[in-house]
Amino acid sequence: MPKVPDEMQLLVDKHVRYIQSLDTRKDELEYWLTEHLRLNGLYWGLTALHLLRHADALPRKELLDFVFSCLHESGGFGAAPGHDAHMLYTVSGVQLLATLDAFDDLEARVQGGRQKIGKFIAGLQDPQTGTFAGDEWGEQDTRFLYGALNALSLMGLLHLVDVDKAVQHVHACANFDGGYGTSPGAESHSGQVFTCLGALTIAGRLDLVDQEKLGAWLSERQLKNGGLNGRPEKKEDVCYSWWVMSSMAMLDRLHWIDGDKLTSFILQCQDPELGGLADRPGDMVDVFHTVFGIAGLSLLKYPGLDEVDPVYCMPRSVTRRCLGK
Amino acid sequence: MASHGISRGSGPLVRSEEARQKELQQIDEYKNLADLVNTKIAEKHYTIEVLGLVTKLLNENPEYYTIWNHRRRVLASLVSAETLEQTPDELLQGDLQLTFALLRKFPKCYWIWNHRNWLLREGEALMGAEAAHKLWSGELQLINKMLHADSRNFHAWGYRRFVVSQLERFTPTVAESAAHGTSKGLAESEFEYTTRMIKTNLSNFSAWHNRSQLIPQILRERNADPKERRSFLDSELSLICEAINTDPFDQSIWFYHQYLLSILSASCPTHQLIVQDLTNGERQKYYEHEMEYIREILEDEADCKWIYEALLGLAEASLEVDAGTGSFTTKDMRAWLNELKRLDPLRRGRWDDLERRLSL
Numbered sequence: 013m014p015k016v017p018d019e020m021q022l023l024v025d026k027h028v029r030y031i032q033s034l035d036t037r038k039d040e041l042e043y044w045l046t047e048h049l050r051l052n053g054l055y056w057g058l059t060a061l062h063l064l065r066h067a068d069a070l071p072r073k074e075l076l077d078f079v080f081s082c083l084h085e086s087g088g089f090g091a092a093p094g095h096d097a098h099m100l101y102t103v104s105g106v107q108l109l110a111t112l113d114a115f116d117d118l119e120a121r122v123q124g125g126r127q128k129i130g131k132f133i134a135g136l137q138d139p140q141t142g143t144f145a146g147d148e149w150g151e152q153d154t155r156f157l158y159g160a161l162n163a164l165s166l167m168g169l170l171h172l173v174d175v176d177k178a179v180q181h182v183h184a185c186a187n188f189d190g191g192y193g194t195s196p197g198a199e200s201h202s203g204q205v206f207t208c209l210g211a212l213t214i215a216g217r218l219d220l221v222d223q224e225k226l227g228a229w230l231s232e233r234q235l236k237n238g239g240l241n242g243r244p245e246k247k248e249d250v251c252y253s254w255w256v257m258s259s260m261a262m263l264d265r266l267h268w269i270d271g272d273k274l275t276s277f278i279l280q281c282q283d284p285e286l287g288g289l290a291d292r293p294g295d296m297v298d299v300f301h302t303v304f305g306i307a308g309l310s311l312l313k314y315p316g317l318d319e320v321d322p323v324y325c326m327p328r329s330v331t332r333r334c335l336g337k
Numbered sequence: 338m339a340s341h342g343i344s345r346g347s348g349p350l351v352r353s354e355e356a357r358q359k360e361l362q363q364i365d366e367y368k369n370l371a372d373l374v375n376t377k378i379a380e381k382h383y384t385i386e387v388l389g390l391v392t393k394l395l396n397e398n399p400e401y402y403t404i405w406n407h408r409r410r411v412l413a414s415l416v417s418a419e420t421l422e423q424t425p426d427e428l429l430q431g432d433l434q435l436t437f438a439l440l441r442k443f444p445k446c447y448w449i450w451n452h453r454n455w456l457l458r459e460g461e462a463l464m465g466a467e468a469a470h471k472l473w474s475g476e477l478q479l480i481n482k483m484l485h486a487d488s489r490n491f492h493a494w495g496y497r498r499f500v501v502s503q504l505e506r507f508t509p510t511v512a513e514s515a516a517h518g519t520s521k522g523l524a525e526s527e528f529e530y531t532t533r534m535i536k537t538n539l540s541n542f543s544a545w546h547n548r549s550q551l552i553p554q555i556l557r558e559r560n561a562d563p564k565e566r567r568s569f570l571d572s573e574l575s576l577i578c579e580a581i582n583t584d585p586f587d588q589s590i591w592f593y594h595q596y597l598l599s600i601l602s603a604s605c606p607t608h609q610l611i612v613q614d615l616t617n618g619e620r621q622k623y624y625e626h627e628m629e630y631i632r633e634i635l636e637d638e639a640d641c642k643w644i645y646e647a648l649l650g651l652a653e654a655s656l657e658v659d660a661g662t663g664s665f666t667t668k669d670m671r672a673w674l675n676e677l678k679r680l681d682p683l684r685r686g687r688w689d690d691l692e693r694r695l696s697l
């Protein structure tokens with residue numbers, strides 16, 4: 013168990029209240045300017061609440077109503093009602109349904125709903141290269157490839173896509189430093205390392221990874237103050253504590269960094285007054301850094317938190333239920 | 338919902354009633370504009386006027402990805418319309434300007450980069466090869482400006498590689514240009530660009546990375562013979578050694594050094610090799626030379642952990658080639674490992690694993 017000074021405790025109740033307050037801020041312009049992140053935001057908030065063991069702090073029925081209001085006829089989800097369907101929101105939609113144990117609710121509201129969503133995702137795979145586009149407009153990125161495998165595996169529909177081709181594409185994105193980028197030839201980046209390792213873990217192909225080299229590169233993301241950065245010679249940031257750490261967990265090398273120092277860095281990023289976590293100590297909090305900070309603490313076995321699944325960034329109990337393992 | 342680097346103390350905790358009213362009015366105006374755009378698009382009003390509203394909204398919120406999709410719907414319709422209020426070229430130029438201005442303000446917004454990419458691809462389809470070549474060339478200027486503002490911008494480097502790959506479709510094959518005595522290929526000028534970026538800032542790992550990507554290509558295009566390849570390798574090694582000497586605490590430099598060592602190894606895939614017919618004897622000489630150089634730096638920088646890590650890496654590579662080398666002993670390796678443990682306690686677990694792996 014990490015040693016934590018008394019003044020550096022995780023402020024569970026404040027974080028719960030912070031997340032509950034997010035939908036009451038309609039008199040702030042920021043609320044409207046971030047509508048394109050609404051469904052992601054719900055997934056971040058709900059996941060954080062589950063890890064904090066306050067799974068019921070948001071009302072299930074209202075959550076589901078909102079999730080379904082983002083679902084298009086095509087089987088894709090948009091960020092909010094009226095927003096176009098995109099992989100990024102479709103993955104959040106599926107993750108929310110999984111966490112709420114609501115695949116039956118989906119079928120009740122939309123007949124053949126799971127198949128529909130699965131087909132939307134499968135339709136975005138590039139048959140030539142195996143990678144995935146985000147939507148009909150064609151941007152491709154390993155983030156979308158990971159998202160596809162994530163959502164399809166949660167729904168038991170991986171067979172709808174060419175997993176081997178996707179794996180080959182990820183392998184082609186590997187760099188000499190052991191890391192991965194957005195596409196073949198692109199610089200290694202911790203966020204992209206997370207998505208590529210996640211995809212390979214789901215496909216059962218971690219054997220393709222240069223684990224020594226990548227583990228070393230990831231461990232060098234830790235800076236003197238305990239925080240982790242995303243690339244060499246960049247600043248530390250709480251969201252990277254998740255991408256780097258979950259990657260190390262997938263490689264079984266979490267012990268290659270100093271967990272106590274990282275724990276204390278994450279705790280310093282809390283807003284002690286109003287709850288929530290920020291990218292760095294003293295900065296404005298948001299729900300994105302809140303969930304990744306808390307998920308990071310869960311990987312570090314911080315007491316009182318539910319176990320997180322490093323591949324999915326969801327409660328382990330949920331992925332166990334969906335994946336049957 | 339995902340903010341970076343904004344201080345918590347920068348805004349007032351409680352808004353005055355006046356500020357609150359002002360914000361409510363801003364919300365109203367913003368929502369009205371968004372509703373208007375969405376309604377017009379739902380009614381398929383794909384007109385220049387609606388394009389103007391879309392521009393206004395994107396200037397207020399470039400992250401609103403659906404509005405970028407709307408923009409493409411309008412543009413596609415305007416371009417194919419019978420009566421042209423604006424020519425396709427004018428529309429394209431307008432959007433290039435819009436995205437450029439927005440990228441200067443929001444250099445990390447995926448959707449803007451994405452739209453720019455779409456514009457260029459559509460522009461090419463519309464305007465034919467010659468105009469397209471000019472368009473793609475212009476993109477390099479934009480990227481230079483973006484990288485001048487932030488030399489590590491991930492999007493800009495990625496877009497740069499994409500633009501170069503697009504431009505390469507237009508250049509005559511290297512064989513042809515050699516026959517005509519024309520100037521060097523794009524890969525060469527890109528390689529020179531990385532040299533300039535590195536010389537400005539040694540810790541620009543994005544530039545080092547791109548350099549590593551370009552090397553196999555330029556050697557291939559130069560038809561470099563074994564001798565030229567060896568002298569190329571030597572010049573890269575001397576460049577990185579100079580960099581190490583300048584700042585041995587910079588990890589970007591050490592990752593590039595590791596890259597150069599990895600392509601010396603017999604297990605390196607053929608297409609990545611700099612020298613394709615390296616003998617074990619030569620390998621050993623390179624390892625010994627590097628070790629000697631780095632041990633010299635050690636005399637002034639005894640507290641630089643990267644030096645010990647590099648020495649252990651070199652020792653391991655040496656042992657793979659020749660177990661009986663005399664340039665270091667197991668005792669040396671043990672001492673280097675102990676220095677790593679002393680200087681780098683954050684990664685203690687890694688050094689413990691390394692100790693086991695090397696049986697020290």
Ligand SMILES: [Zn+2]
Nearest residue numbers: 249250251291
């Ligand atoms: Zn962050």
